[in-house]
Amino acid sequence: MRRGWAGLSVVSILVMVFLYGPILVLVLYSFNAAHLSMAWRGTTLKWYAALLHDDALLAATANSLLIALVSTFGAMCLGGLLALGMEQMPHRRQRMIEGGLVLPLVIPEVMMGVALMLFFVMLKLPLGILTVMLGHIVFNVPLVTIMIRTRLRKLDPALREAAADLGADSWQVFRYVTLPLLRPAIWGAVLVAFTVSLDDFLVTFFTAGPGATTLPLKVYSMIKSGVTPEINALSALLLLISMACVALSLHVQRREV
Amino acid sequence: MATSSTPPFLASDQSLSPTPSTIDVRGIVRRHGAVLAVDQVSFQVRRGEFFSLLGPSGAGKTSVLRMLAGFEDPDEGDLLIDGRSMLGVPPNRRPVNLVFQSYALFPHLTVFDNVAFGLKMRRVASTLIEAQVRQALTMVKLFGKEARRPAQLSGGEQQRVALARALVNKPAVVLLDEPLAALDQQLRQAMQVELKSIQQQAGLTCVCVTHHQEEAMMMSDRIAVMHQGRMWQVGSPREVYERPCNLFVSRFLGVSNELPGRIGAPIGEDRLFQPIDADQPPLTVRTLTSEQAGRPATLSLRPEQLRMARERPATSGPVLSGRIEKVLFAGSDTKYLVRVGPERVWETRMTSDASLPSFAAGDPVFLHWSLPDGRLFFE
Numbered sequence: 271m272r273r274g275w276a277g278l279s280v281v282s283i284l285v286m287v288f289l290y291g292p293i294l295v296l297v298l299y300s301f302n303a304a305h306l307s308m309a310w311r312g313t314t315l316k317w318y319a320a321l322l323h324d325d326a327l328l329a330a331t332a333n334s335l336l337i338a339l340v341s342t343f344g345a346m347c348l349g350g351l352l353a354l355g356m357e358q359m360p361h362r363r364q365r366m367i368e369g370g371l372v373l374p375l376v377i378p379e380v381m382m383g384v385a386l387m388l389f390f391v392m393l394k395l396p397l398g399i400l401t402v403m404l405g406h407i408v409f410n411v412p413l414v415t416i417m418i419r420t421r422l423r424k425l426d427p428a429l430r431e432a433a434a435d436l437g438a439d440s441w442q443v444f445r446y447v448t449l450p451l452l453r454p455a456i457w458g459a460v461l462v463a464f465t466v467s468l469d470d471f472l473v474t475f476f477t478a479g480p481g482a483t484t485l486p487l488k489v490y491s492m493i494k495s496g497v498t499p500e501i502n503a504l505s506a507l508l509l510l511i512s513m514a515c516v517a518l519s520l521h522v523q524r525r526e527v
Numbered sequence: 528m529a530t531s532s533t534p535p536f537l538a539s540d541q542s543l544s545p546t547p548s549t550i551d552v553r554g555i556v557r558r559h560g561a562v563l564a565v566d567q568v569s570f571q572v573r574r575g576e577f578f579s580l581l582g583p584s585g586a587g588k589t590s591v592l593r594m595l596a597g598f599e600d601p602d603e604g605d606l607l608i609d610g611r612s613m614l615g616v617p618p619n620r621r622p623v624n625l626v627f628q629s630y631a632l633f634p635h636l637t638v639f640d641n642v643a644f645g646l647k648m649r650r651v652a653s654t655l656i657e658a659q660v661r662q663a664l665t666m667v668k669l670f671g672k673e674a675r676r677p678a679q680l681s682g683g684e685q686q687r688v689a690l691a692r693a694l695v696n697k698p699a700v701v702l703l704d705e706p707l708a709a710l711d712q713q714l715r716q717a718m719q720v721e722l723k724s725i726q727q728q729a730g731l732t733c734v735c736v737t738h739h740q741e742e743a744m745m746m747s748d749r750i751a752v753m754h755q756g757r758m759w760q761v762g763s764p765r766e767v768y769e770r771p772c773n774l775f776v777s778r779f780l781g782v783s784n785e786l787p788g789r790i791g792a793p794i795g796e797d798r799l800f801q802p803i804d805a806d807q808p809p810l811t812v813r814t815l816t817s818e819q820a821g822r823p824a825t826l827s828l829r830p831e832q833l834r835m836a837r838e839r840p841a842t843s844g845p846v847l848s849g850r851i852e853k854v855l856f857a858g859s860d861t862k863y864l865v866r867v868g869p870e871r872v873w874e875t876r877m878t879s880d881a882s883l884p885s886f887a888a889g890d891p892v893f894l895h896w897s898l899p900d901g902r903l904f905f906e
Contacts, residue, residue, distance in 0.1 A: 426629060426631060428627045428629050428631035429631050429633060429634075431596075431598055431618070431625075431627070431631065432625070432627055432631035432632075432633070433633075433644070433648075434597075434598075434617070434618040434619050435596055435597075435618050435619070435623075435624055435625045436619075436624065436644050436645035436648055436692070436696065437619045437620075437645050437648035437649050437696070438619055438644075438648045439617075439619055442648055446644070446648075447633060450635045451634070451635055
């Protein structure tokens with residue numbers, strides 16, 4: 271028994287090292303004073319400072335944030351309405367839509383990126399910030415719908431009936447009962463969609479045109495000329511933001527019943 | 528038709544029903560797929576009355592309640608509240624409020640906001656809301672807990688909030704769906720008394736769904752017994768308990784000690800009754816003298832109608848011999864299960880009074896009862 275447990279913890283530790291080791295190294299080297307060298311030359315924050323003076327990088331950051339904001343908003347509107355609308359549908363159709371929603375999550379993202387690019391080209395939509403936003407909305411809608419729907423199905427239907435019984439019309443039922451009870455799921459979905467959009471590379475890569483460079487694209491192009499400590503610093507920051515978003519999302523969803 | 532000649536017509540119509548019922552249900556039918564959930568149910572509920580729909584689960588009583596609340600519509604028939612047909616009227620426009628079995632309190636709102644919900648939806652001025660909510664909370668003895676969330680309250684307190692949330696709107700009818708089912712036995716009994724006194728004090732008209740016969744009898748002015756979508760009997764608790772219209776109602780409202788047999792020859796005003804169990808001698812029963820001899824029937828008696836004696840009692844009334852099979856002490860009462868036939872055990876009760884003769888398992892005894900108490904049910 272004890273021996274089994276020991277074996278299990280060794281495996282667990284190895285998995286953790288494998289998962290988080292590279293990230294840890296990256297974060298560590300973002301503080302390394304040496305340039306283009308694996309040798310440790312003391313701690314510094316100068317790479318972080320350098321980021322702040324890189325105009326191209328700041329532009330990419332602005333693009334990323336704008337795209338994440340708009341696509342999160344778009345996905346929330348569409349996904350939220352879809353989740354609410356599905357509740358009213360017959361069960362067979364609900365299951366059909368559910369299947370359709372999972373599909374974008376399981377097909378290879380490269381395919382999705384290529385498909386979206388071809389689609390936009392066919393529509394004669396010039397590739398740029400707008401197409402990236404649309405692309406991000408496409409993969410965020412299923413996420414948002416599934417998250418909100420999960421919560422919606424956990425709500426006691428008697429709550430909405432009680433509100434109606436107490437004189438609330440359908441808008442008031444939504445406004446004063448359904449919406450407040452969905453709030454944790456809504457904030458959770460916002461944070462997840464925002465993070466996924468901020469981190470996305472593949473769909474962005476295929477749907478972005480000139481002038482629509484996002485942070486992940488920028489990192490990729492910088493790497494072509496070698497891994498600099500600046501990239502390490504940038505990646506560490508991105509990592510921090512993503513982790514904060516996901517942690518916050520889990521927190522708001524767990525807070526209420 | 529809407530000319531000046533109509534008023535006398537209307538006046539005479541009203542004089543036909545001087546005390547209009549608050550609820551008038553007329554032959555409603557409700558189908559769930561191929562199943563008839565509610566089958567031709569009609570009843571009236573008077574103002575200030577506590578009316579219970581009693582029946583086992585699946586009897587259709589909850590469907591009736593949901594149709595009164597407006598969550599379901601009848602497939603046939605009509606449903607009037609205060610003289611107005613409710614067909615097609617959505618739940619939020621009906622003068623009724625439902626107390627849900629699960630209470631359905633809004634978890635994100637405080638006790639105060641839960642109770643104030645109905646008033647806010649009707650856009651009552653906030654100063655009035657404050658006073659009315661306080662009054663309702665005082666009535667259910669929850670004053671001082673306005674700021675709590677439902678999750679911070681006990682089951683009994685949640686029940687009170689649910690009640691206050693309905694009462695505060697002063698509805699024409701309060702609908703109660705198994706209101707006390709979620710409470711433990713002791714709390715349940717205390718709430719039965721309290722609910723009844725609140726109802727009387729506020730003059731509420733209540734329609735209550737329950738499967739608990741004792742609860743229905745304690746709280747109701749009238750009970751409607753439902754089974755398989757149909758309403759079998761409507762009457763006061765005493766009526767339905769003492770004069771059930773059939774064996775189902777008799778069994779559902781309490782213990783029914785039964786003895787199947789056949790109607791025999793007349794003796795004076797009464798008739799002989801030959802039990803199906805060969806070893807029992809004929810008994811006398813009271814039924815119509817014109818009743819055909821040989822007709823199968825079942826005799827039924829309540830436990831408290833039976834007297835138990837060690838010696839054959841010197842009465843001309845019906846007597847059944849048996850042997851005590853089990854003695855079940857239940858505090859103030861003691862239950863005796865008496866075997867009166869190879870496949871027949873009757874139940875009787877006696878107060879656990881030490882001064883009364885005591886019986887033990889295995890004792891041969893005689894059960895006797897007064898002739899009019901024995902009720903006959905024909906197939």
